[in-house]
Amino acid sequence: DARVTQTPRHKVTEMGQEVTMRCQPILGHNTVFWYRQTMMQGLELLAYFRNRAPLDDSGMPKDRFSAEMPDATLATLKIQPSEPRDSAVYFCASGLRRRDSLATNEKLFFGSGTQLSVL
Amino acid sequence: AQSVAQPEDQVNVAEGNPLTVKCTYSVSGNPYLFWYVQYPNRGLQFLLKYITGDNLVKGSYGFEAEFNKSQTSFHLKKPSALVSDSALYFCAVRASHDKIIFGKGTRLHILP
Structure with missing residues (x-):
């Protein structure tokens, strides 16, 4: 089955360090979304690409993301x-x-997510 | 502003009873509406969508949803709940530039 692959699955890092999360979309798909899930905010849209071009990143803190x-x-x-x-x-x-x-x-396919902990 | 609201953080239903998970939306133009389900430690999975046509749409695992334009609602329903339906459910709407925005989610507990 085709699936979206995200790496790493888990990441623990210290404050101030750089974090890079990767995503391999399903072959042939032309839109990619990044979401952040927290208990308090639910699922927030961070960025959206179509045909590799960024269309909307208004939900993303620009200074660090x-x-x-x-x-x-x-x-x-x-x-x-x-x-x-x-x-x-x-x-x-x-x-x-x-x-x-x-x-x-009409149908988004999600990866399994990267659980990030910043200490 | 375009948004989706799920007024209940949690819904408890006895196994075998009908269930409803509520969703209301605010969007300009004709709404494209979706429901997704999330099981523990997994990504979201598509359940069903409303684009146009019949107000009652059927989806995976016996779920259906009713679109009500006058009430701007898109409630998720199932006639008879299963314990395995326990999960986190998200309502979503297509907003400007085709981006998909989600509600905060409703945790569904099916009690045996």
Whole structure:
């Protein structure tokens, strides 16, 4: 079965360190989303790419977070420097937007997430 | 502002009883609405969607959802709950630029 792959599954780091999370979307998908899940805020949208171009990153703290898609098979989310309040589970999801479809992004496929703990 | 609200943090239902998980939305234009489910230590899985057509949509695992335009609601339902339905359920809406935004989630407990 095709699936979204996220690495690492778990990351424990110290405050101030750089953190890089990686996502391999499903082959052929052209949209990628990054979400952050916490108990208090639920599932927050951080960034959204279509055809590797960033379309919306308004939910992402710009001073320390950055998201890129160096190629169609890899999306990255970086935090530098990390802070304890960044502790959360980070999910990547991919989908397929078809020009001829009314239901664009009708179904997202999620990875298993990266559980980040910043001490 | 475009948003999704799930007014209940937790819903408890006895096994075999019908269940409802509530969702209301605020979006300009015609809404595209979704339900996803999350099991422990897993990513979200797609359950069902409403794009257009019948107000009652059917999805995976016997779930269905009813779209009500006048009440701007999209409640998730199942006629007879199973213990295995216990999970975290998210309502979502397609917002501007096709981005998908989610509610905070509702934890469903099915009691044996």
